[in-house]
């Protein structure tokens with residue numbers, strides 16, 4: 312059966328669901344979201360969902376601050392749904408290699424209105440007494456940062472969008488894209504054809520496959536990202552801020568069940584390429600031991616901790632570790648993908664940005680211009696205060 316839609320979104324992760332919500336908020340009628348499995352079944356559902364503000368370009372700082380403000384008001388803005396946002400604060404420690412870059416980053420964040428402060432290692436330890444700080448020479452703190460629940464967030468956006476008239480079709484796979492002359496004409500799905508003039512590729516780790524259907528080559532590499540959930544020894548349990556550590560290259564956040572979530576910040580993960588439909592989802596002993604050892608370097612009490620659970624998800628990584636948000640290829644085809652391991656926290660603001668792109672277009676003055684696909688061919692990749700160190 313053939314139906315029609317004004318806009319079709321491919322992908323029911325945080326990006327697609329947020330965009331559906333923001334399109335509906337703008338009054339766009341007849342929006343359809345297609346998800347091949349169920350909402351948040353892809354990397355979104357495995358996300359650590361940390362909402363840090365530590366970014367190092369003006370555009371990303373503005374996005375993440377807007378996103379934080381959305382998380383804070385999620386219930387009010389989505390008709391009573393919860394994103395499960397917990398304000399824990401965020402601590403970051405560096406050594407002399409990255410000290411200047413971190414200080415410049417904090418100055419930039421402050422200039423954009425983010426509550427980020429430079430603190431001494433001793434002050435960091437006063438905030439989180441379980442920390443070892445001997446090898447840290449500088450630190451910063453964001454009291455407003457926190458983490459959320461990625462499945463709840465996606466479901467909340469989708470439910471609010473549905474209430475405003477968006478059709479959410481789960482268990483519906485896009486199998487082909489049809490052109491009408493030099494523009495988008497229709498998508499073929501496992502549930503039939505949908506005629507449309509506007510198509511958004513928000514398919515995350517599958518986005519490059521969908522791009523190929525219309526001849527758009529997306530420079531996205533899919534790789535494994537490993538997580539360990541470590542149980543605190545009984546005497547050391549208790550709340551803590553998210554701790555990011557650019558010396559041992561890990562990030563952490565509290566996890567329910569008296570655990571701490573530990574993930575690596577290694578650009579080398581890029582070499583661990585993955586097929587998002589068939590990759591090694593567990594961690595081997597070396598991978599678990601490595602994460603536990605690094606966590607115990609920062610929190611020595613974790614020498615008596617144990618890995619309770621470990622899993623891997625997939626990142627969709629671009630050459631500069633920043634997303635591609637653009638309209639390109641056949642007329643009516645847009646992309647919001649390549650979030651390179653940090654798309655969850657941005658999703659409330661990205662949805663708004665993409666909805667504006669689809670309805671109003673863009674000019675080079677708009678922030679979205681920074682995320683254009685052509686930046687790679689132009690040899691103008693996004694670079695922040697950390698230069699070639701691309702993790703923020």
Ligand SMILES: Cc1cc2nc3c(=O)[nH]c(=O)nc-3n(C[C@H](O)[C@H](O)[C@H](O)COP(=O)(O)OP(=O)(O)OC[C@H]3O[C@@H](n4cnc5c(N)ncnc54)[C@H](O)[C@@H]3O)c2cc1C
Nearest residue numbers: 322324325326347353355358359361485515624654655656
């Ligand atoms: C382990 C892990 C930890 C992370 N931690 C953080 C973090 O702390 N903070 C942060 O900000 N980010 C984090 N990220 C990254 C963040 O989760 C992602 O950038 C974000 O969730 C991507 O959302 P998305 O909607 O763009 O893509 P996805 O979640 O990949 O969603 C794309 C959807 O498209 C669907 N799809 C694909 N092909 C088709 C098709 N042909 N037809 C129909 N549907 C299709 C898929 O099923 C999928 O559900 C983490 C990621 C992982 C894996």
